[in-house]
Amino acid sequence: MKRFYCVCGEEVFFYDHVCKSCGRDLAYDPQIGTMWSGELVQNRFIAHTGDKKQSLDFSVCEHRSADVGCNWLLSNTDSNCQCIACRTTRTIPDLSHEKNLNRWFRLERCKRQLFQTLIALRLINARRPEQIANLQFDFLEDKRSNPNIDLEHVLTGHSDGLITLNAAEADEGFLHTMKEQMQERYRTLLGHFRHEIGHYFWGKLFATDDQKAKFREVFGDEREDYNEALERYYQQGKQNHWRGRYITPYASSHPHEDWAETWAHYLHIVDTLQTAQSYGLSVYDPQEHNFDHWFSEWHRVTQVMNALNRSMGVSDPYPFKVSDIVQGKLRFIDETIAAYVASIKTPPE
Ligand SMILES: [Zn+2]
Ligand SMILES: [Zn+2]
Ligand SMILES: [Zn+2]
Numbered sequence: 458m459k460r461f462y463c464v465c466g467e468e469v470f471f472y473d474h475v476c477k478s479c480g481r482d483l484a485y486d487p488q489i490g491t492m493w494s495g496e497l498v499q500n501r502f503i504a505h506t507g508d509k510k511q512s513l514d515f516s517v518c519e520h521r522s523a524d525v526g527c528n529w530l531l532s533n534t535d536s537n538c539q540c541i542a543c544r545t546t547r548t549i550p551d552l553s554h555e556k557n558l559n560r561w562f563r564l565e566r567c568k569r570q571l572f573q574t575l576i577a578l579r580l581i582n583a584r585r586p587e588q589i590a591n592l593q594f595d596f597l598e599d600k601r602s603n604p605n606i607d608l609e610h611v612l613t614g615h616s617d618g619l620i621t622l623n624a625a626e627a628d629e630g631f632l633h634t635m636k637e638q639m640q641e642r643y644r645t646l647l648g649h650f651r652h653e654i655g656h657y658f659w660g661k662l663f664a665t666d667d668q669k670a671k672f673r674e675v676f677g678d679e680r681e682d683y684n685e686a687l688e689r690y691y692q693q694g695k696q697n698h699w700r701g702r703y704i705t706p707y708a709s710s711h712p713h714e715d716w717a718e719t720w721a722h723y724l725h726i727v728d729t730l731q732t733a734q735s736y737g738l739s740v741y742d743p744q745e746h747n748f749d750h751w752f753s754e755w756h757r758v759t760q761v762m763n764a765l766n767r768s769m770g771v772s773d774p775y776p777f778k779v780s781d782i783v784q785g786k787l788r789f790i791d792e793t794i795a796a797y798v799a800s801i802k803t804p805p806e
Contacts, residue, residue: 548597704779
């Protein structure tokens with residue numbers, strides 16, 4: 458994540474609505490990846506550019522005033538009332554249940570952070586929302602978090618552009634219980650978004666037989682029966698054979714899950730390394746992208762991150778050991794994204 462500043466000079470954050478120092482309204486422009494400070498006039502946002510003669514006028518996402526508190530802008534040519542991220546939500550949990558408003562707020566906030574990374578990677582073009590028109594999210598509840606619901610278990614997953622997430626995963630307590638139950642070293646709401654969007658992009662990145670053949674060389678044959686593989690994985694429990702070949706035990710369950718787990722890891726690196734760079738903790742220059750430099754810089758930054766946390770008596774934020782095989786998979790993702798982005802024809806602005 459980049460660092461953002463109000464025109465008054467105060468540092469502000471990606472989620473902020475108002476500058477705490479000067480009181481100006483703030484809004485994030487996904488098209489150019491910047492935070493504007495300015496003034497909200499009904500559903501318009503007048504950005505102060507620093508040049509007194511010039512101000513810019515945008516539409517604001519209709520969820521800005523709602524409790525979900527979205528601070529994103531829309532282009533003036535966009536006829537939708539919601540920003541490119543909010544409009545992908547198809548179902549939200551019942552807001553009459555007191556906890557759900559906060560859950561929805563957290564879910565949308567993570568989704569915007571995910572979108573910010575995908576836009577930066579040029580996997581999503583904020584000017585062309587129609588390119589992801591088939592992407593939708595259902596945030597559902599089940600009996601475990603709401604006894605009034607018939608559904609026993611919400612299964613987090615992706616199917617044909619629809620991503621389903623259990624809204625309860627937005628609760629720290631639930632997330633922690635699940636993490637213990639599944640014996641995971643890392644489980645976050647943002648991680649779920651990054652994993653599931655990996656399944657979505659798989660269909661875009663491996664559309665041809667040639668591309669699928671390349672995928673199989675690295676991740677194995679994804680035509681292996683998915684349900685059988687998952688059943689086997691859950692019956693046998695965590696096996697030691699995953700070490701060395703996979704980023705997580707779950708990645709060993711099926712090539713599709715290996716892809717989504719490794720993809721999520723790739724997005725963790727992209728966002729976190731950008732944060733490290735913007736705060737001067739890393740000198741890596743993403744403009745001169747080179748996988749080997751990128752990865753060795755990441756290794757160095759994770760050592761710093763873990764050491765800082767240990768000094769505070771907090772557990773390691775980066776509990777992973779990336780083997781050479783997994784590094785090869787990350788390199789493959791890096792190359793596949795570059796090839797995909799180069800293949801998309803961007804219309805002239
Ligand atoms: Zn300010
Ligand atoms: Zn929005
Ligand atoms: Zn998955």
